[in-house]
Amino acid sequence: MDFPFDFSKKQLESIEDVLNEELIELGVQSVVLIDLAGNVIVNLDNGRCQHDVYSLAALAAANFGAVSAMANIIGEEEFSLLFHKGESDSIHFSKVGTDLLLLTIFGKDVSLGFLRLKANEANDRIRDLL
Amino acid sequence: MALINPKKREVQVKIVYYGPGRGGKTTNLEFINEKFRSRIKSEMVTVKTYNDRTLFFDFLPFDIGMIKGYTIKVQFYTVPGQVKYNATRKLVLRGVDGIVFVADSMTLRQEMNIRSLENLAENLVSFNKNIETIPLVMQYNKRDLEKEGIPVLPVEIMEKDLNAGLKAPYYTASAVSGDNVAVTMKRIISMTVMSIREKLELGGSE
Numbered sequence A: 001m002d003f004p005f006d007f008s009k010k011q012l013e014s015i016e017d018v019l020n021e022e023l024i025e026l027g028v029q030s031v032v033l034i035d036l037a038g039n040v041i042v043n044l045d046n047g048r049c050q051h052d053v054y055s056l057a058a059l060a061a062a063n064f065g066a067v068s069a070m071a072n073i074i075g076e077e078e079f080s081l082l083f084h085k086g087e088s089d090s091i092h093f094s095k096v097g098t099d100l101l102l103l104t105i106f107g108k109d110v111s112l113g114f115l116r117l118k119a120n121e122a123n124d125r126i127r128d129l130l
Numbered sequence B: 001m002a003l004i005n006p007k008k009r010e011v012q013v014k015i016v017y018y019g020p021g022r023g024g025k026t027t028n029l030e031f032i033n034e035k036f037r038s039r040i041k042s043e044m045v046t047v048k049t050y051n052d053r054t055l056f057f058d059f060l061p062f063d064i065g066m067i068k069g070y071t072i073k074v075q076f077y078t079v080p081g082q083v084k085y086n087a088t089r090k091l092v093l094r095g096v097d098g099i100v101f102v103a104d105s106m107t108l109r110q111e112m113n114i115r116s117l118e119n120l121a122e123n124l125v126s127f128n129k130n131i132e133t134i135p136l137v138m139q140y141n142k143r144d145l146e147k148e149g150i151p152v153l154p155v156e157i158m159e160k161d162l163n164a165g166l167k168a169p170y171y172t173a174s175a176v177s178g179d180n181v182a183v184t185m186k187r188i189i190s191m192t193v194m195s196i197r198e199k200l201e202l203g204g205s206e
């Protein structure tokens, strides 16, 4: 499978609205929607962080691909929770549809449970926009 | 496939350096990273083993300015050339728009070049792409070794081995000294951008 994705301006704006409402308002630092080739589709932040989103996207797509391949080797379709916890900041990954990935970077002030809930809601809403 | 963002008027283009292990793919990107520092906004990302072999990929973003009103962001990647890393090599190829095949000119590596090119063709098929139609530039690297008395394949033999059917543009090069590295890069960028031009003229999807 390759990525015949094209997004209209309107679609991108709607996706940004969803990510703002569900995640930025929750207090996360930044959200990046990428495809599995490592392209950045949408990135938003709270205005107080400066991550290198293009490098992050390349690494996240590769990491996700590697983790999915591991899942397949042990007979799993995929692992549902992908999460890297740091001292002060963490990254959460969730798949959107079959070909997109949502990365959320958040600090200690945001609870993982709540974040997962919101990321799921955002996923459902974005899927409807594709 | 290049990702077009009509809102930011930005296009992301993926160019992959492919070829046998130790052929000089990473060295090509390292040279570009030094030589064109002003066009590169971030650090080169490398995922490598302790002895400097590429384990997963190298990644280097490169801005080439505007074309048809779009900012073009070229993303260079290298694959790990070692045979055993095919699973990760395939992941890196996902969404590729253009390829530089870095062949090793050492006579000893003749067979490895051929195998690696066959492996590229196979991997492209798994993404419904065709080595005959995708933008491709051949680079016959390590030509400097000839001066040191190390046996190097004549260009005609490399052409016959690798490029007889494909007829891709080719360059002899020395990635360590930087000889023809920029020329190779410019050629693949221009071929790749040409190939997506039609899509840009349509203005992405509205």
Ligand SMILES: Nc1nc2c(ncn2[C@@H]2O[C@H](COP(=O)(O)OP(=O)(O)OP(=O)(O)O)[C@@H](O)[C@H]2O)c(=O)[nH]1
Pocket (backbone or CB within 6 Å): B019, B020, B021, B022, B023, B024, B025, B026, B027, B028, B052, B053, B054, B055, B078, B079, B080, B081, B082, B141, B142, B143, B144, B145, B173, B174, B175, B176, B177
């Ligand atoms: N003499 C000479 N040596 C080169 C040249 N290009 C690369 N090398 C050397 O060859 C070795 C391997 O180069 P890399 O760039 O790491 O090769 P690679 O293709 O990335 O290898 P993998 O990551 O294993 O796939 C290094 O020691 C380089 O310094 C060249 O043009 N001439």
Ligand SMILES: [Mg+2]
Pocket (backbone or CB within 6 Å): B025, B026, B027, B053, B054, B078, B079, B080, B081
């Ligand atoms: Mg390498």
